Every structure is written in structure tokens, then in C-alpha cells.
Amino acid sequence: MRKSLLTSFHHLTCVNTNCFFAHRALSIGSSAQNFQENAITRNLGQPTAYTHPFLLNKGEVTPGLTKEDYEERRSALIRIINAVSKKQKNDKEEKGNVVILFGEPIKYMSEDIPYPFHQNTNFRYLTGFLEPDSCLILDSRSVEESSTHKSTLLVQERDSHKELWHGARAGTDGAVEHTGIDHAEGMQHLSNILKKYLSENYDIWYDFQRPTNLELHMNHMRSFLTDAFKKKLKIRSINDAIHQQRHIKTNKEIVLMMEAGRITAEAFKQTIPFSSPDINEGTVQALLDCECRVRGAQMLAYPPVVAGGNRANTLHYIFNNQRIKDGELVLVDAGAEYHGYVADITRTWPVNGKFSPAQRTLYEAVLKTQRACISLCKPGNTLDQIYNAMAMLIVQELMANKIIKRKPKGHETYEVARKYCPHHVSHWLGMDVHDTQCVPRSIPLTPGMVVTVEPGIYIREDDIDVAEEYRGIGIRIEDDVAVTSDGPLVLTGACPKDVDEIELLMSNT
Numbered sequence: 001m002r003k004s005l006l007t008s009f010h011h012l013t014c015v016n017t018n019c020f021f022a023h024r025a026l027s028i029g030s031s032a033q034n035f036q037e038n039a040i041t042r043n044l045g046q047p048t049a050y051t052h053p054f055l056l057n058k059g060e061v062t063p064g065l066t067k068e069d070y071e072e073r074r075s076a077l078i079r080i081i082n083a084v085s086k087k088q089k090n091d092k093e094e095k096g097n098v099v100i101l102f103g104e105p106i107k108y109m110s111e112d113i114p115y116p117f118h119q120n121t122n123f124r125y126l127t128g129f130l131e132p133d134s135c136l137i138l139d140s141r142s143v144e145e146s147s148t149h150k151s152t153l154l155v156q157e158r159d160s161h162k163e164l165w166h167g168a169r170a171g172t173d174g175a176v177e178h179t180g181i182d183h184a185e186g187m188q189h190l191s192n193i194l195k196k197y198l199s200e201n202y203d204i205w206y207d208f209q210r211p212t213n214l215e216l217h218m219n220h221m222r223s224f225l226t227d228a229f230k231k232k233l234k235i236r237s238i239n240d241a242i243h244q245q246r247h248i249k250t251n252k253e254i255v256l257m258m259e260a261g262r263i264t265a266e267a268f269k270q271t272i273p274f275s276s277p278d279i280n281e282g283t284v285q286a287l288l289d290c291e292c293r294v295r296g297a298q299m300l301a302y303p304p305v306v307a308g309g310n311r312a313n314t315l316h317y318i319f320n321n322q323r324i325k326d327g328e329l330v331l332v333d334a335g336a337e338y339h340g341y342v343a344d345i346t347r348t349w350p351v352n353g354k355f356s357p358a359q360r361t362l363y364e365a366v367l368k369t370q371r372a373c374i375s376l377c378k379p380g381n382t383l384d385q386i387y388n389a390m391a392m393l394i395v396q397e398l399m400a401n402k403i404i405k406r407k408p409k410g411h412e413t414y415e416v417a418r419k420y421c422p423h424h425v426s427h428w429l430g431m432d433v434h435d436t437q438c439v440p441r442s443i444p445l446t447p448g449m450v451v452t453v454e455p456g457i458y459i460r461e462d463d464i465d466v467a468e469e470y471r472g473i474g475i476r477i478e479d480d481v482a483v484t485s486d487g488p489l490v491l492t493g494a495c496p497k498d499v500d501e502i503e504l505l506m507s508n509t
């Protein structure tokens with residue numbers, strides 16, 4: 001195991017830090033060779049096929065996704081909202097639609113110290129543009145031939161002083177060339193550009209109730225919206241339509257999600273054998289983070305849960321700062337983000353390498369339930385139906401193993417299920433961990449949807465209704481599943497979950 005970690009570190013030096021050196025070498029090289037800078041042969045604020053040939057092919061905006069893919073997403077969104085507004089309109093005159101969507105700002109941990117930047121997922125989905133403080137405008141009216149709309153990106157213009165401190169920017173020319181967007185402008189022109197849409201010919205699609213970028217919203221949108229309200233223009237939320245669209249993944253997206261799943265599964269496989277009594281939860285977190293990054297992930301998709309013993313019963317425990325005692329289980333919920341797509345895995349294992357009989361009993365109960373729920377991820381079923389199945393199975397397992405004594409009747413079954421598993425069995429997965437939240441769990445599954453399957457049993461330390469040996473144990477097993485017409489495709493299957501597999505993995509250290 002130690003060897004594999006070292007190999008991984010070697011890999012880290014070779015690949016990840018290379019980005020940094022490649023940046024430097026290329027910026028020196030290109031300015032020497034081409035006196036006149038060409039947009040695509042200089043550094044932008046994100047990897048390109050020129051600066052990161054090991055990540056992107058020519059024509060790709062982000063790894064695995066081309067200019068055409070992003071253009072198709074924008075066209076499809078326009079088709080969706082055109083259809084919605086047509087349905088809701090009686091008037092004969094054909095109106096236009098304008099979509100206004102901001103990217104995230106840089107967020108600060110303290111004065112001048114930024115958090116790692118993470119682009120807004122809706123904005124990323126439609127542009128692939130990864131610089132902060134940007135804006136997308138889609139105009140369904142100002143149409144060139146053979147197109148359904150015109151896309152404009154507003155970006156931070158180039159600024160040698162700021163670029164010296166914070167790194168290269170695409171600028172307007174770089175943004176057009178790299179993303180294939182129709183047109184780009186400096187952000188300072190936004191207010192002016194918006195004036196055009198203060199007309200009854202347009203419906204405005206902008207989420208003003210929860211602005212993604214508060215500063216740009218205040219600077220540009222506030223006065224625009226005041227005028228729009230005065231003129232009684234229609235302002236609608238765009239979030240729903242984008243979530244509807246993001247909800248069904250293309251094959252290319254599934255491929256990216258498979259890679260996020262594979263990386264995370266492999267990272268768990270490397271991390272599990274390292275645990276031993278008294279290991280700190282933070283150490284497990286650090287190992288997982290490292291093993292994900294050396295395999296090409298950009299970051300962990302969320303602060304992982306690393307919870308020893310009874311702390312596993314705190315569902316969102318992320319302090320991760322305790323020692324895990326001999327004889328305790330550790331519950332780890334973590335996932336890698338891989339070029340905009342995420343994985344979400346939970347595994348629970350004994351920190352000393354051997355399940356106690358009580359731990360084993362509970363673990364097998366959860367695993368049996370999880371396998372049954374995965375098999376239900378088929379077109380036609382709903383996530384709520386799978387939840388119902390989980391609730392029944394958990395109660396059945398608790399009864400069969402005599403963990404609870406009295407058989408609950410009727411609706412009581414759900415109360416008992418909720419007591420021992422207070423969360424849903426599944427959520428949508430994609431670019432966000434809790435993906436496309438506008439989409440309810442009551443709709444039938446169709447191919448292209450990706451979901452998690454994550455039943456758990458949590459028995460509090462002070463639960464006197466169950467035998468003592470079961471108290472203080474929390475177990476969850478979670479995998480990611482793509483719905484296909486051939487049945488469930490488990491994206492995280494490389495991560496061991498059988499009792500024997502886990503014990504064998506841990507005995508090999």
C-alpha cells in the first residue's frame with residue numbers, strides 16, 4: 001500500500017504540477033515565438049488544448065465536451081423556453097426570450113485569501129467558461145441565419161496588472177475562440193447591452209430572487225429590473241428549464257461521470273487498508289483527497305464525512321477531527337469532482353479490519369437493502385417508490401435480526417424506518433452532488449438519469465429500544481447508478497462493499 005501511495009505521489013508530480021509548469025513554459029515560449037499574440041496560443045483562465053494538450057483535444061472547451069456540445073445545449077435550452085412561452089401566450093405577436101445567467105464570483109476566506117474557485121454549474125453547463133464574474137446572454141430574437149439564437153458572453157477584460165497577480169484571462173477574443181460563443185463583450189458593457197431588452201418584445205429569464213453573483217446583480221441588474229418592473233415586462237426563473245435539461249445526461253456526460261466514479265472508487269480502495277485503531281478522521285480525509293487528485297480529480301466534490309463510531313449517527317458530521325477507536329466502524333462519504341461531474345460514494349468499514357458480529361449483522365442488512373434498491377433503478381420506477389421499498393426492507397431486516405422486537409403496523413412502519421434511516425434513499429447526481437433540485441423524486445426514471453442509492457441504518461448510542469451491542473453504530477452504503485434501458489449501470493462498482501472483500505482488503509496491508 002505504501003508503495004502505491006508513493007507511485008501516486010510520483011504521478012502527482014508528473015501530471016498535476018505539470019499544469020503549472022506547462023503554463024509557465026508555454027507563456028514564455030509563445031511570446032518568444034509569436035510576437036503577435038494569438039488568442040488560442042496563450043494562457044487563458046482555464047485549460048485549453050494548447051496549454052493542456054494532455055487534458056483536452058482540439059475543439060474541446062472542457063475535457064470531453066466540444067464547442068458543438070455546448071452550442072447544442074444552448075440551442076436546446078432556447079427550444080425549451082420558446083415552447084414554454086408559446087404555450088403560455090395567447091397574443092399573436094411572436095415574442096423573443098432573453099436569458100441572463102451569471103457565473104460565480106470569487107469567494108473569500110479572509111482578506112485577499114480566496115477559496116478555490118468553483119464555477120456555477122448552470123453557467124458551466126451552457127458555456128464551459130471557467131473564469132469568475134462572467135455572464136451569458138441568450139437572445140432568441142437576434143438570430144443569424146441557420147441559428148436559433150445569439151449567445152453573448154460578458155467577461156472580465158484583459159488587465160496586465162490583475163493578470164500579473166491572479167493569472168491569465170481569456171478576454172473577449174480568447175472567450176470567443178475557446179468556447180465558440182457567438183460574441184463576447186467586456187463586463188462593463190452589460191448595463192448598456194441590457195437596455196435593448198427593456199421592450200415588450202421580450203420575456204426576461206433571470207433568477208433575481210437568489211442572484212448567483214450579488215455584486216454584478218447590484219451593479220447591473222438592479223436598475224434594469226426596476227425599469228423592467230415599471231414597464232410590466234415578464235420576468236421568469238430560468239433555473240427550472242436548465243435543471244430539466246441537465247437532468248438527462250448525454251453519453252458524453254455519462255462517460256465523465258463514470259470516470260468520476262472510477263476515480264472515487266479507486267481512492268476508497270487505496271484508503272481503506274490504511275486505517276487502523278486510533279487513526280484520526282482527518283488522516284482518512286487527507287488520504288482520500290490525495291488519492292482522488294492523483295487520479296485526475298480537480299477537488300473533492302463536497303466536504304467529506306469521516307465519522308468514527310457513534311459520530312456516524314450525525315448525518316452531516318464534517319468535523320473529521322477525532323481518533324477512531326479500536327472496534328469502531330468508520331463511515332466515509334466522499335466523492336471526486338472530475339471536469340465538472342461528480343461522484344458520491346459512502347462506505348463503512350471496521351477500523352481494525354474485522355467486523356464484530358453485531359456490526360456484521362447490521363452491515364449485511366444495509367447491504368442487502370442497497371442491492372435490492374439498486375436493482376429497482378429501472379425505467380418506469382420512481383425514486384419515491386425505491387424509498388418505499390427501502391423503508392420496508394429496513395424494517396424487515398431489523399425484525400428478522402431481532403434488533404427491534406415489536407412488528408410495526410400500517411403507517412408505523414414508516415415511522416420506524418424514519419427513526420433508523422432519517423434520509424431519502426436517493427438523489428439526482430450530475431454536475432452538482434444534489435443535482436437538479438427542481439426535478440421532483442416522483443417522476444418515472446428514464447435512461448440518462450443518474451442517481452445515488454444510499455440506504456443506511458443508524459442506531460443512536462442512547463437508544464434503549466435495541467440490544468446494547470447495536471447501539472452507537474451508524475452504517476450507510478452508497479453507490480452511483482446510471483439508468484439505462486438495459487438496467488442499472490453502477491458507476492462506482494469498483495469500490496469494494498462485501499464484508500469479505502473489505503476484510504480481505506484490510507488484511508493485505
Ligand SMILES: [Mn+2]
Pocket residue numbers: 344427452454478
Ligand atoms: Mn449522496
